Amino acid sequence: MSADIRPMRTPAEQALSAALEQIPAGSGRLSDLRRSAARSFNEHGLPHRRIEEWKYTDLRTILREAVPVAGPAGVAQADAAAKLLAGAAVRRIVVANGAVVRELSDLDGLEEGLSVVTLADAIAKGRDVLSRLAGLSPSRYDAALALNTALAGDGVVIEVAAGAQIERPIHIAHVFVGDAPAASYARSLVVVGDEAHATVVETFEGPAGIAYQANAATEHYVGDRAHLDVVRIQVQGDAAVNLSTVLFEVGREAQVHDFVFTSGAAVARTSLYGNLIGDDSHVAFNGAVLLKGRQHNDTTLFVDHQVPGCESRELFKHVLDDSSRGVFQGKIVVRQAAQKTDGRMMSRALVLGDNAEMDNKPELEIFADDVQCGHGATCGAIDEDLLFYLQARGIPLKEAQSLLVQAFVGEAIETVEHDGVRDALIEQAEAWLKARA
Amino acid sequence: MAMLEIDNLHAKIEGDEGREILKGLSLTVNPGEVHAIMGPNGSGKSTLSYILAGKEDYEVTDGSVTLDGEDLLEMEIDERAAKGVFLAFQYPIEVPGVATMTFLRAALNAQRRTRGEEEISTPDFLRLVKDKAGALGISQDMLRRGVNVGFSGGEKKRMEILQMAILEPKLCILDETDSGLDIDALKVVSEGVNALRSPDRGMIVITHYQRLLNHIVPDFVHVMNKGRIVRSGGKELALELEANGYAEYQQDAA
Numbered sequence: 001m002s003a004d005i006r007p008m009r010t011p012a013e014q015a016l017s018a019a020l021e022q023i024p025a026g027s028g029r030l031s032d033l034r035r036s037a038a039r040s041f042n043e044h045g046l047p048h049r050r051i052e053e054w055k056y057t058d059l060r061t062i063l064r065e066a067v068p069v070a071g072p073a074g075v076a077q078a079d080a081a082a083k084l085l086a087g088a089a090v091r092r093i094v095v096a097n098g099a100v101v102r103e104l105s106d107l108d109g110l111e112e113g114l115s116v117v118t119l120a121d122a123i124a125k126g127r128d129v130l131s132r133l134a135g136l137s138p139s140r141y142d143a144a145l146a147l148n149t150a151l152a153g154d155g156v157v158i159e160v161a162a163g164a165q166i167e168r169p170i171h172i173a174h175v176f177v178g179d180a181p182a183a184s185y186a187r188s189l190v191v192v193g194d195e196a197h198a199t200v201v202e203t204f205e206g207p208a209g210i211a212y213q214a215n216a217a218t219e220h221y222v223g224d225r226a227h228l229d230v231v232r233i234q235v236q237g238d239a240a241v242n243l244s245t246v247l248f249e250v251g252r253e254a255q256v257h258d259f260v261f262t263s264g265a266a267v268a269r270t271s272l273y274g275n276l277i278g279d280d281s282h283v284a285f286n287g288a289v290l291l292k293g294r295q296h297n298d299t300t301l302f303v304d305h306q307v308p309g310c311e312s313r314e315l316f317k318h319v320l321d322d323s324s325r326g327v328f329q330g331k332i333v334v335r336q337a338a339q340k341t342d343g344r345m346m347s348r349a350l351v352l353g354d355n356a357e358m359d360n361k362p363e364l365e366i367f368a369d370d371v372q373c374g375h376g377a378t379c380g381a382i383d384e385d386l387l388f389y390l391q392a393r394g395i396p397l398k399e400a401q402s403l404l405v406q407a408f409v410g411e412a413i414e415t416v417e418h419d420g421v422r423d424a425l426i427e428q429a430e431a432w433l434k435a436r437a
Numbered sequence: 438m439a440m441l442e443i444d445n446l447h448a449k450i451e452g453d454e455g456r457e458i459l460k461g462l463s464l465t466v467n468p469g470e471v472h473a474i475m476g477p478n479g480s481g482k483s484t485l486s487y488i489l490a491g492k493e494d495y496e497v498t499d500g501s502v503t504l505d506g507e508d509l510l511e512m513e514i515d516e517r518a519a520k521g522v523f524l525a526f527q528y529p530i531e532v533p534g535v536a537t538m539t540f541l542r543a544a545l546n547a548q549r550r551t552r553g554e555e556e557i558s559t560p561d562f563l564r565l566v567k568d569k570a571g572a573l574g575i576s577q578d579m580l581r582r583g584v585n586v587g588f589s590g591g592e593k594k595r596m597e598i599l600q601m602a603i604l605e606p607k608l609c610i611l612d613e614t615d616s617g618l619d620i621d622a623l624k625v626v627s628e629g630v631n632a633l634r635s636p637d638r639g640m641i642v643i644t645h646y647q648r649l650l651n652h653i654v655p656d657f658v659h660v661m662n663k664g665r666i667v668r669s670g671g672k673e674l675a676l677e678l679e680a681n682g683y684a685e686y687q688q689d690a691a
Contacts, residue, residue, distance in 0.1 A: 384493075385530055386530060386532055388490075388492055388493075388514065389526070389529075389530045389532065390532070390540070390543075390544075391491070391513075391514035391515045391518070392490050392491070392514055392515075392517075392518055392523075392524055392526075393518055393523075393540075393544035393547075393548075393600060393604065394515050394518035394519050394544050394545075394547045394548035394551065394604070395515055395543050395544055395547045396513075396515045396547060396551075397513075397514075397515070399543065399547060400515075403535050403539070403540070403543060404532075404534075404535070406534070406535075407532070407533060407534025407535045407583075408534065410534050411533075411534055
């Protein structure tokens with residue numbers, strides 16, 4: 001590796017290295033983690049198109065200019081910015097510019113068996129749960145995650161005790177507040193005990209026209225026979241950059257349903273990592289991505305079947321208008337021990353714009369001999385015959401297209417279990433279509 | 438004034454330099470009339486129905502079509518529907534993910550909006566669908582499913598007639614509505630069509646076989662071959678065709 005010829009550092013890389021030098025010296029595991037992440041970043045820098053995992057999303061080019069780390073947000077502004085799921089029956093925690101806004105966060109009156117604290121508090125109080133922080137690291141260096149580990153100072157730490165059934169979704173509302181480009185880092189940790197059930201929703205929003213960067217990483221530990229639903233909704237402003245890293249460790253006979261909805265940001269990358277470490281679990285990673293203009297969205301997924309008898313399901317739907325670009329890279333690894341694995345991955349894209357592009361890269365790496373694995377990818381325009389049928393019944397072209405696009409993404413959105421959250425997603429898709437018509 | 442006036446219509450497949458499919462077809466349909474168009478495979482019957490409905494794969498090279506004096510060929514597809522043109526498809530298409538009720542309501546309201554009318558209220562809509570669906574033996578379960586998804590051939594045809602009953606078009610074009618129907622289904626569908634016969638409504642019934650015309654009795658029968666109407670007559674013409682086949686016309690036109 002030392003023989004690699006490193007190109008000149010970009011202004012952004014230099015600024016990030018400078019920020020990493022500001023990390024306060026300290027002792028203990030957390031400080032070591034941060035320093036080690038900073039070292040990794042200084043060694044590798046931002047990924048570019050010759051790094052396979054980032055082939056379609058060249059961060060060196062995208063994040064060329066340096067932006068400062070975002071300062072604290074005003075309470076009123078943060079409140080005004082957090083619009084998604086407002087009024088829904090959820091426990092809301094607002095994270096503005098990477099820091100929890102206590103005044104807007106529902107941290108009291110917790111259900112029995114539920115603990116929700118800020119990461120800053122957990123660090124200050126030296127909570128035991130922190131031993132799990134950065135416990136889920138991908139096998140390959142991930143720049144977005146390394147920066148997050150090094151620079152995130154706050155976020156949300158959720159613990160669900162064994163057996164606790166938490167009905168009310170826990171909503172982490174990430175917002176950006178400000179009128180100049182800035183970067184924010186938030187790190188969250190979700191630990192669901194054996195046989196417990198919880199729903200966690202993370203939303204991302206912020207103003208249009210400002211090139212802010214949101215880097216968020218969340219690690220989820222799901223216990224034996226536990227059930228965790230995770231929904232991410234990203235509707236950031238049109239100039240923003242979103243780098244999300246979502247990691248799961250899944251125990252025996254557990255159920256995990258992850259859903260990603262994306263219609264925001266100029267550039268967004270979501271890296272999903274699923275480590276299946278307990279036999280006979282069921283995991284689903286689904287998503288709906290609606291892009292227009294010159295938006296770019298990259299979903300990169302790694303599912304690692306380490307043990308026998310697990311099922312994984314992936315269904316991603318992209319709708320691409322104008323000159324937008326969607327990327328789906330999905331890799332399923334089936335280790336030698338993971339016999340009786342059942343994996344199915346599907347990516348479908350509907351291309352509406354003449355200059356839109358979809359890149360699908362499914363990969364299977366199978367070392368076991370008794371498995372069922374499949375993947376598929378489709379990419380095409382709206383079926384002309386379907387359009388004609390609807391129009392021949394009097395439905396105008398744009399409305400007919402909307403109905404068919406809604407049906408197309410609906411198949412993925414239907415997989416979201418929570419009624420209120422699912423309705424919110426359908427509303428977002430409708431709003432996107434309305435803005436188009 | 439005639440409702441539908443087709444005059445010397447010539448058409449070919451768009452982008453195809455080759456042969457014309459319609460070669461000077463003329464037909465007049467007045468309100469209240471039912472016209473049957475019969476003819477062998479490839480005579481251009483389905484092409485005619487698609488051109489009237491506005492499918493974009495065809496290019497009209499000559500002639501004109503007017504509906505109530507307005508140039509039909511200049512209208513968008515949905516505009517034609519709002520003006521009262523309804524094509525019952527030979528092969529109704531499946532629309533997964535769009536619930537039948539959503540579809541029916543979107544269609545009815547879109548047509549009303551285009552005509553400058555008010556949208557239908559939810560209770561009125563539900564009542565309307567319930568009444569019409571019951572008569573055609575269409576269950577609530579079918580209405581909840583995606584449009585035509587998993588329907589049998591007969592169910593799809595009944596769904597076409599339901600749409601017709603709800604949208605109440607001025608001009609109904611039935612493209613081989615009898616294909617794929619067994620005797621019982623044919624009866625249900627024909628009764629549905631007959632219930633829609635009215636002095637204000639014109640119909641064009643396209644079929645290969647005389648059988649359908651025992652149930653939907655036409656006022657006029659036209660024989661189509663090689664892109665034009667080669668003979669017209671009353672309902673007895675259908676019986677003659679059934680007895681003698683199309684061979685005579687195919688030779689004449691060759």
